[in-house]
Amino acid sequence: MRFTSIFLSCVVVTICATSVENRSSDSLDEVLLFDAPAFQDPANASNTLVSLQAFVYVKQLDLSTLTSTLTAWTLGGITGSIETAVERLKLFTAVGVPGVSLSVGVGECSEQATLSATSSLPDLGLSMTNASLGLCSGGDTYTGALLNADDVVTMTIFPSGTNGYGVISDIDDTVKVSHVLDKLESIKTTLFDTPEPVTGMPDLYASLAQTLNDPPFIYITGSPYQLFPFLRDFFDDIFSQESRLSQVDRVHGMYSNMSFLTVGDSTQSDPEVYAEAYRKYGDFIRCIWIRRVDGANNTDERFTTAFNGVPETKYRIYTDDEIPSLAQIDVAGGSC
Template sequence: MWFGMRSSTCLSLLLLSTSSLPAHGLPAQQRAIFPSIGPLDDVLLFDAPAFVDGNNLVASVQAFVSLRQINLTPFLSAVQSAIEDAFDLDIGNKVAQVEERLRLFAAIGQSGKDVNVKVGGCSAAASGSGASVGKTSKLPDLGMVLGNVPLGSCAQQNGALTGAVEDKGTIITDARKFENTIFASGPDGFGVISDIDDTVKITNTLDKLGVVKSTLLDDPKPVPGMSSLYASLTKSLATSAPPQFIYVSGSPFQLYPFLRSFISTSFPQSRGPLLLQNLTLIDIPGLLDFANSDGIFEYKTEMIQRIQSFYPAKKWLTVGDSTQKDPETYANAFRNFGPDFIACIWIRRVDGADNSDARFAEAFQGVPQDKFRIFSDEDIPSLESIDVKGGKC
């Protein structure tokens, strides 16, 4: 099954402080000559959730098209200098790793590109040639597209499907493959909406230097006990199908490959799509200040509303931490959609965050006490025995 996407801006404007990089990619007249994906293009095809609509499956697909990167030396030099100056930190022999993790921050978005994705095991859409998603925005084009795409009748309505970008007009002469996993889930049953930073991954969100080290220099580490807990949830929340996991994070989408690799490695049994922010970034040290960016509550609220529109009859366990706005976000979702959608809220208590009774009382106003739980790290093993599917929290 084919569907077409023409890349357009759906999210915020990205600003880089590296003067050697053009702001909007190739000139419009030059871009128009090459509407298909070719050897000079890169495509980031995000993993996607898929939901049942009638007898058909629909995927919420996101892709980012950029000019293929040949030489990142100017960008990397600027990043290294800025980070070392701002944080008095010696990157040293970690330069190659820093380059890999920051590669997408230097990407130049391409507009006017047709992205054709083939999904194995699914029929053609009703139109015969697939659906077009993405709506031209008044914002400068970033090469980002996001939309709901009908997959038609698929061999399975629960589990993982594979999508792959295939070009229809230009021959790609190298062996690159642009693929994603589409996580299909039925209309009912259970799911888990989870934060990432300091919920399942140690990020040290409250410490800027800690964020830089954990994001650029260190091997990512899971919060102790969370991998086992999430693996247990794949069994305890299963009905006729395994639960759907969706990770909603305030991290910028440019960290997607790094975070996807972490989830795949540390949480292999509870993989799922990652919904990340597209932030307006002003300077290089600010690239890693996403933890303190404005609008995290609004962003996560919008993502939960999207999830509710995909799966209005599915119940969700929501898991977050106390460093940012997870208590307020999940409680707001409970008040908006009720216990038939938000079955339970779990919040990890992080040292140094506002863990006061007053904060939680205000955040969970209107939410019954038996519908949320504030847990410490020593409590994590005991969470495995809680019968969330049976109504306990």
């Protein structure tokens, strides 16, 4: 039954994706705006660019079928709040809408930002654009609002300088307990449980925010974009390898004159990704921290291979017991 449902969804998507003409969003569309970094335009120092992402999908009217399906599923051994699971899963059932143009206004900036039309397959309904905001006044954050829309849709924009330090961080099992190595437990944690931070990490990141002089924190993840609202709420409350490396590439494109501390864990490909980024960009990656997760591949052979060509002074593999002591490391002074 699950395979049939997925196949039917693909059929519907394929039909919707044919004969696309660009248009503005309307009352039948839902729009998700992702929070975004803003940075200085390398071609014009007085201009601000913002890395905008949006997802446009057909408005969902009835999720009762999904609720009943999950109710039956939980009888098989996974327990938790069905309403919570439905809320976190709802974007996975959404049908993206191609060919929709969006504009975002920011009160502190002189120009409205325009996104490219949303994509057809395979990234149906998605749009990603580096857009100009013109001249922006000072501020720690800006609020962007969708223009010409029936509903109020907003996003938070995080401007930052052109030099200094930043932090690139993985999410799952680095700052949020996700149990990536236990698939059943990972599903339960993702769909049902109240998100839980890795012990000590909120305090560590609060310390880094002070010692690195309020750096931008850029979170990269292999989690699907449909989980963005859930992950955003987690950070508000608490504080594939090629895909992740491409995300680091994007950060380098925005902040090429900054230096970054990268933080990850050993469950997936963080050591390999961050090491490759160092080999590619040198001291743009100033320091690499990897959390040693019990049950993961923590062999010397794995780390020796991953960090081949990376000086030993540029990376640190730490245990949970060592997390409090990381706050004492003078990263800004060159220590790692």
